[in-house]
Amino acid sequence: MTALLALLAVLLHVALMLVAAPILAGLLRRAQARLMGRIGPPVFQPVRDLVRLARKQPVLAENATWLFRVAPLAHFTAVAAAAALVPSFTLGMTTAPLSDLLVVAGLFALARCVLALAAMDIGTAFGGLGASREMTFGSFAEPAMLLVVLTLALLAGTTNLDAIATLLREGSVGLRVSLGLALVAILAVAIAENARVPVDNPATHLELTMVHEAMTLEYSGRHLALLESAAWLKLLVWLTLIGTVFAPFAIGAADAPLGWLSGIAAWAAIVLLLAGALALFESSIAKMRVFRVPEFLGIAVLLGLLAAIFLFVSQGFI
Amino acid sequence: MLTLAQSLLPGVVEQALPIGLPGRPMLLALDGVATVFLLILFTLGTAAAVTACATPPQATARALPCFIGAMSLALLAADGFTLLLGFEAMSLASFVLVLTHPSEDTARAAKLYLGVALLAGACLVGAMALLGALPGGLDLRFAAIRAHPPEGLRAAAILALVLVGGGAKAGLVPLHVWLPPAHAAAPGHVSALMSGAMTKVALYVMLRLLLDLCGPAQPLWWGVPLIVAGAASAVLGGVRANLEPDLKSTLACSTIEHVGFIAIGLGLALCARAADLSSLAALALGGALLHAMAHGGFKGLLFLVAGAVQHETGTKLFSGLGGLIHRMPVTTAAALVGAASLAALPLTAGFAGEWTLFQAALGAPRIGGLWFQTLICVVVALMALAAGLAAAASVRLIGIAFLGRPRMPRTAAAYEVGRFARAGMIGLAAVILVLGLVPGAFLSLAAPALRALASADAPVRDFGLTVAPQAASPGYAAPAIALLLAVIAAAAFWLIRRHTAQGHRTGPAWDGGFGAAPVWLPFGDPLTQSSAASFAQPLRRILATTLLGVQEDVDMPREADPRPARITVTQYDPAERLLFAPVGRAREWLSDRADRLQFLTIRRSLMVMVTVLILFLAAIALAEQL
Incomplete structure (x- = not known):
């Protein structure tokens, strides 16, 4: 029975993630438009976009290969697998033993590499430009991410996300300066990984300033629909990841279906709160030059380093 | 698999040869550590030999068997003389192989290589002599040395000599300078052996001398030089792999990086053993051995690919390649398998090795005081940076050489390589695919080595399906993650089939609104796509200006001057x-x-x-x- 409930929780979790991702994107756009004094598109506009793209036949460049056609599916699969591994409203799902933080980071790297390769397949100038910048940012985001993982692994003794969340939910760790520093570091990583302002501008129409968009310029139809929904899903996964690790208070257990309701409410509240903060942050800051991004991520690395060292000093950690 | 390995190895048997120094016969023995490295050597050796069938027989026919035999001798040795004999013969044979296609460049590379090999040999002879200076006179048998491990100043001198000698041969910073030119100069299947197996033999010598012969009672700081040199190699190799102008030296620089990763694992194992944390030592050593297997496989595969590309297109420079996926589909598929592993993407061999090494590093703060913990933090960050740089380098390698449009007419007319070269690549690709999917089974192969050197079992559970750092922790179950990915991909595929418009149309690339290429450029203008240098530009400006002293000189023509602007990049290691x-x-x-x-x-x-x-x-x- 418990195993069945755990499996049911996974299915519900993935379904909720897939449904919530485009709506979150719509909400974010709407909120940003309001902050800038515009009315903005309807909340369900991303869903409509997906339907529109699904109806259209894709146009491929003449020298596109199988890699270009397979890449959107591979990219989406990697992001969706990461979504299945990051717990949202309940712990102890069937996927819990697999939800290793390094594996989740690896799945995002897989998604990034597949898209960068697809961008270079046709041999256009902007594709190579976007791929080069994306891989550069990726290599600077990785150290900050790993230092956050180090801090969490020191506290929990494992890199398993489910076990970390269980431990932090029990509150035995308490409030710590290290966790605060790690939170700031992982927020910076999340901004860079999701191609948000100030690292990249998801709403830009000028190719020269694009990073993520430059890689998808040649895509259309169902391929573009997959890539767009993967990007929205990725943002939701990151917000969920941050919520699960740093605010796991209301998450239920997989064998208590009644607890799921409060878990879903808490998850929605956390994600909306983070998305609201993101909208405010993005509206109040300008995109930075490409060569300033490593400084931005370098600060995240330093904060991650401080978080770990603070832990050693405060705990006499042996 | 574990039982198979045990049944093959009933115990360590020593075999004396009827030749050797006067009164001291050469000794051979096959133990758990040697087994792992012999496995790497023979897998790669088979693939290289099959590939060599396609090249002209006189080119490498004599030196290649000598090379493989010398490496086997070094791995099987049970006394210092045999070990050094095998090691030196290996250096000599590979020197001859580097000179297969003599030219001014290969001659310079071979000369530098010979100099470093001599230095390595001299240091190892010194280290061996210090190890063998026992109370009862000079005795080079490993069993005798194990009974009287060195202590104090003598042990420190041995550590320094082994670090220089083994590190120079393995390509650890700062003695790595010879490696990119030498590995790039040799023919593809020889580079595969040099990068995949020879660096491993050097690491094996360090492992044998430091972890085995010097005994477990060494102080904690012993592992620190290895960790520091390993982290420096990982980052420097990663940065350089992004900047090299040709396929083979990119791969060679990435070898420096991965050797760094393995050295970090060895260093962590030394430190953990000094702190009596045997399970952590087994994790670190297991990670190092697993990554050695993975790197041997995928780097060998990628060098075979590079050899095939050079054979068919006549160039290894990125500026002449491009679009090979259209003309060489099998080679490109093999390159994708190898590059995914090089980038350490999940479910690949490289990920399994690096995951285990990261787990060891994340557990390492338990070993020592604040200075050691701070060091570990920095090392973790540097390892992550190196992993990210490796991903960037492998995207650059595939994207520039195999995707996009051809940059030279000869590349546009390349053919797929012959069946021997294809067989070598497909065989190695299959091995590393299996290694990526069930890393635990391969880690079990190292179990006898781990029991002997770290006195703990391999960090493996569920019949080798899960790699688990501790008995209670969930770990990394590659088959289950593969299943998850397959289910999601199948569901997504089915949904797309049901609910979207099928088929596709083709047309000219959008390319941000660029016009179609003129008729005299049937493949488009190859210069309007990213080149290897422009792909590396962000990383070059950010990291390499301080690290490698990169200078960019732009020669901008004056107004009304029709000559193109040129950029010259100079860098120094x-x-x-x-x-x-x-x-x-x-x-x-x-x-x-x-x-x-x-x-x-x-x-x-x-x-x-x-x-x-x-x-x-x-x-x-x-x-x-x-």
Whole structure:
């Protein structure tokens, strides 16, 4: 029975993630438009976009290969697998033993590499430009991410996300300066990984300033629909990841279906709160030059380093 | 698999050969550590030999078997003399192989390589002599050395000599300068063996001498030099792999990076064993051995791919390649498998090795005090940076050489390689795919080595399906993650089939609104796509200006001058500038001085001889007094 409930929780979790991702994107756009004094598109506009793209036949460049056609599916699969591994409203799902933080980071790297390769397949100038910048940012985001993982692994003794969340939910760790520093570091990583302002501008129409968009310029139809929904899903996964690790208070257990309701409410509240903060942050800051991004991520690395060292000093950690 | 390995290895059997030093026969033994490395060597050796069938027989036919035999001898040795004999024969055979296609560049690469190999040999002879200086006189048998492990100052001297000797041969910073030119100069299947197996033999020598023969009772700081050199190699190799202008030296620089990863694992194992954390030591050592297997496989595969590309297109420079996916589909598929592993993407061999090494590093703060913990934090960050750089380098490698449009007419007309070369690549690709999917089974193969050196079992659970750092932790279950990915991909595929418009149309690339290429450029203008240099530009500006002293000189033509603008990039490896160049100058100076001895008068040369004799006798007298 418990195993069945755990499996049911996974299915519900993935379904909720897939449904919530485009709506979150719509909400974010709407909120940003309001902050800038515009009315903005309807909340369900991303869903409509997906339907529109699904109806259209894709146009491929003449020298596109199988890699270009397979890449959107591979990219989406990697992001969706990461979504299945990051717990949202309940712990102890069937996927819990697999939800290793390094594996989740690896799945995002897989998604990034597949898209960068697809961008270079046709041999256009902007594709190579976007791929080069994306891989550069990726290599600077990785150290900050790993230092956050180090801090969490020191506290929990494992890199398993489910076990970390269980431990932090029990509150035995308490409030710590290290966790605060790690939170700031992982927020910076999340901004860079999701191609948000100030690292990249998801709403830009000028190719020269694009990073993520430059890689998808040649895509259309169902391929573009997959890539767009993967990007929205990725943002939701990151917000969920941050919520699960740093605010796991209301998450239920997989064998208590009644607890799921409060878990879903808490998850929605956390994600909306983070998305609201993101909208405010993005509206109040300008995109930075490409060569300033490593400084931005370098600060995240330093904060991650401080978080770990603070832990050693405060705990006499042996 | 574990039981299979055990049934094959009933115990360590020593076999004496009827040859050797006077009164001391050469000894051979096959133990758990040697098994792992022999496995790497023979897998790669088979693939290289199959590939060599396609190349002209006279090119490498004599030296290649000698090379593989010498490496086997070094791995099987059970006494110092046999080990050194195998090691030196390996250096000599590979020197001959580097010179397969003689030219000015290969000659320079081979000369530098020979110099470093001599240095490595000299240091290892010294280390072996110090190890064998037992109370009962010089005894080089491993069993005798194990009974009297070195201590104090003698042990520290051995550590320094092994670090220099083994590190130079493995390509650890700062003695890595020879590696990119030498590995790039040799034919593809030889580079595969050099990068995949020979660096591993050097690591094996370090492992054998430091972890095995020096015994477990060494202080904690012993692992630190290895960890520091490993982290420096990982980052420097990763940065350089993003900047090299040709396929093979990119792969060679990435070898420096992965050797760094393995050295970090060895260093962590040394430290953990000194702190009596045997399960952590087994995790670190297991990670190092697993990554050695993975790297041997995927780097060998990628060098075979590079050899195939060079054979078919006549160039290894990125500026001449591009679009090979259209013309060489099998080679491209093999390259994708290898590059995914190089980038350490999940479910690949490289990920399994690096995951285990990261787990060891994340557990390492338990070992020591605050200084050690801070070091580990920095090392974790550097390892992550190196992993990210490796991903960037492998995207660059595939994207520039195999995707996009061809940059030269000959590349556009390349053909798929012959069946022998294809067989070598497909075989190795299959091996590393299996290694990526069930890393635990391969880690179980290292179990006898881990029990012998770390006195703990392999960090494996569920019949080798899960790699688990601790008994209670969930770990990394690659087959389950593969299943998850397959289910999601199948569901997504089915949904797309059901609910979206099928088929596709083709048209000219959108390319941000660029017009179609003119008729005299049937493949489009190859210069309007990213080049290897422009792909690397962000990383070059951000990291390499300080690290490698990169300077970009732009030659901008004046107005109304139709000549194109040119950018010249110069870079120096820090080790080349700070270490190798001064040593070269010192050698010049010394040989200049020594040259004068030839032209002395008889009176003076007699005086020199007598002075040397007196000094020699005085030294002996002094040694007797001590």
